[in-house]
Amino acid sequence: MSVAQSDLIVEVAESFEHAFDQLIKPExxxxxxxxxxxxxxxxxxxxxxxWWNHFGAPANCQLHLLILRDEGGTLVGVAPIFVATEPLxxxxxxxRGEPSRPEGxxxxxxxxxxxxxxxxxxxxxxxxxxxxxEAVWSAVLAFLLSKRDSWDTIDFHSLPEWSxxxxxxxxxxxxxxLPFNVAPEDVSPIIELPSDWDTYLMSLxxxxxxxxxxxxxxxxxxxxxxWYLVPPDDANRMQSEMQTFLDLHRSSGxxxxxxxxxxMANYFLDMARDMSDTGWLDLAILTINxxxxxxxxxxxxxxxxxxxxxxxxxxxxxxxxGVALLAYRxxxxxxxGLHRFDFLRGDEEYKYDFGAKDTYIYRAxxxxxx
Numbered sequence: 001m002s003v004a005q006s007d008l009i010v011e012v013a014e015s016f017e018h019a020f021d022q023l024i025k026p027e028x029x030x031x032x033x034x035x036x037x038x039x040x041x042x043x044x045x046x047x048x049x050x051w052w053n054h055f056g057a058p059a060n061c062q063l064h065l066l067i068l069r070d071e072g073g074t075l076v077g078v079a080p081i082f083v084a085t086e087p088l089x090x091x092x093x094x095x096r097g098e099p100s101r102p103e104g105x106x107x108x109x110x111x112x113x114x115x116x117x118x119x120x121x122x123x124x125x126x127x128x129x130x131x132x133x134e135a136v137w138s139a140v141l142a143f144l145l146s147k148r149d150s151w152d153t154i155d156f157h158s159l160p161e162w163s164x165x166x167x168x169x170x171x172x173x174x175x176x177x178l179p180f181n182v183a184p185e186d187v188s189p190i191i192e193l194p195s196d197w198d199t200y201l202m203s204l205x206x207x208x209x210x211x212x213x214x215x216x217x218x219x220x221x222x223x224x225x226x227w228y229l230v231p232p233d234d235a236n237r238m239q240s241e242m243q244t245f246l247d248l249h250r251s252s253g254x255x256x257x258x259x260x261x262x263x264m265a266n267y268f269l270d271m272a273r274d275m276s277d278t279g280w281l282d283l284a285i286l287t288i289n290x291x292x293x294x295x296x297x298x299x300x301x302x303x304x305x306x307x308x309x310x311x312x313x314x315x316x317x318x319x320x321x322g323v324a325l326l327a328y329r330x331x332x333x334x335x336x337g338l339h340r341f342d343f344l345r346g347d348e349e350y351k352y353d354f355g356a357k358d359t360y361i362y363r364a365x366x367x368x369x370x
Contacts, residue, residue, distance in 0.1 A: 038125035041301040077136030080115035124158040166362035185363040189356030235276035248311030293321035
């Protein structure tokens, strides 16, 4: 379906297969994302489609994958949105040390949101070059108004502070009779990596530098410690080592074991398979006496390492294996010439011990009163 919205033509796909068969070439998506303000791994077509296959389509959500072109046919925007019927999370502005991202409450309603949802994607947005952001957002809002009988509220989570989207929505919303409530919903601490390890260490607070060195020395007092990165292009090994990661994740504590149910585990395993040809998966594992002790699953994308999830064995808690592996991975990231080490959302104290500084993530909510 094609709909004219302002000066842009909006083509709508109700499945990713339909989009890539008829509306957009995969390389077009990738090229546009490389120029976008929010060029993040969670907006790559591979990540988006894998998420949809596991969490959107099985829940019978309604996909509206908007492909926006100018009158000459040039791709200027992609807006991966969908409608889910579920309880609406209450609006809660971020405050340091308080739980963020509350669960939905009340009767399920029809909610427009980004593909990627609100639980496992840390940054979400539309895809457009900076000069086209406002026009693309205007066309997206006009499209949603044309479908007003198919949804009850609009809830855009995970807008990063470096994208103008949260400001654009606050400004454009009232012009479309859609006044958004825009507020920070979480933080995403980031280390701006220097060019060498010594400079990084000296950037830490004195007590944090001392503690880091002490914990690493304690672990390195053993002669049976090894850490390694799983080759990202070895699909079979990545699949096998992903299971090791899942086991460590579940052993880390009750909350993580609850999170990593069979549905989520299948998603991680399929992600390892689907992304094996991208080089983005970054799985670091530390062993003690040949037994897995800690692991970090990250994405290495666009000069930034996204620390996505972690796991560790309680058996080696006394050796701070998780802290040591994190230090090794930051060191390696510096050697790789990466620019940023992104801890992703959440204000856990260990992130600041490693020198991270907050960036904010915004939520834009249109919830009409009845």
